[in-house]
Amino acid sequence: MRVELLPSSIPVSAAQFLVSFLINECVAIDAGPLGLLSDLDRQRRVRHVFLTHEHEDHIASLPIFLDNVYEPGPECVEILGDAKLLDLLRRNIFNGRVWPDFFDLSIGDNCFVRSTPLEPGVSLVREGLTFTPLRVTHSIDTLGFLVDDGKAAVAFPSDTGPTTTIWKVLDKAPRIDAVFLEVSFPNALADLAQAIGHHCPASFATEIGQLSRPVRWIVVHRKPRFADEIAAELAALNLPNVELVEPGRVYEF
Ligand SMILES: [Zn+2]
Ligand SMILES: [Zn+2]
Incomplete structure (x- = not known):
């Protein structure tokens, strides 16, 4: 399985403003910078977009992406997410005002987008990958994903x-190789992190103890203004198997 956290800045830097993971060049988890990829052919190869939640850093370029990859015909991109999220997108973004209603415009042989609601715990297969959506604990309803290709498995909380459910599932999963887990705030803002459903280095250290199996922990979602502080605090903890994500790097599992 090939996984890339798409860069959200040009030139590519470690700063992560937006979230979009590309898996095997054909499936995306979230659409932060997806529609900003300068290589349009890479955008066109993405046929399925799994959405974790509706926060702006995770859906920012979704409307632009759908516009970029549209070609007249029956084939179109599939958006998958919680039913309430799909409804929110239609009412508030693809509403004919903020952006054209690509859902209403998808009639017969002219398809812009189709949507598939997800249920927590109910797996589905796309492009040879099994996706299992799992509830996590954020300020709004949010789904993490376990992705398994039969040889390797990677989690995107x-x-x-x-949170608890996802770790119980990962502990029993047939395999788990890596987890891309967030740390958004430094320890000085631990109260804020807890109040709005994010991690700081201290809570991250406790959290990874919930998984009894050894995995590669790849830290994502450091808020850019705190990125150096978070990195220093994580380094001081000296945790095994923990590394900082490199946007634009292709990880092979
Ligand atoms: Zn969020
Ligand atoms: Zn976010």
Whole structure:
């Protein structure tokens, strides 16, 4: 399985403003910078977009992406997410005002987008990958994903503070190789992090103890203004198997 956290700045830097993971070049989790990829052919190869939640950093370029990859015909991109999230997108973004209603415009052989609601715990297969959506603990309803290709499995908990279900599932999963887990705030803002469902280095250290199996922990979602502070605090903890994500790097599992 090939996984890339798409860069959200040009030139590419470690700063992560937006969230979008590309898996095997054909499926995305979230659409932060997806529609800003300068290589349009890469955008066109993405046929399925799983959405974790509706926060702006996770859906920012979704409307632009759908516009970029549209080609007249029956084939179109599939958006998958919680039913309430799909409804919110239609009412508030694809509403004919903020952006054209691509859902209403998808009639017969002219398809812009189709949507598939997800249920927590109910797996589905796309492009040879099994996706299992799992509830995490954020300020709004949010789904993380376990993605398994039969040989390797990677978890994307998305934005979350301390949570439990996903770790119980990962502990029993057939395999788990890596987890892209967030740390958004430094320890000085631990109260804020807890109040809005994010991690600081201290809560991250406790959280990874919930998984009894050894995995590669790849830290994502450091808010750019705190990125150096978070990195220093994580380094001081000296945790095994923990590394900082490199946007634009292709990880192979
Ligand atoms: Zn969020
Ligand atoms: Zn976020």
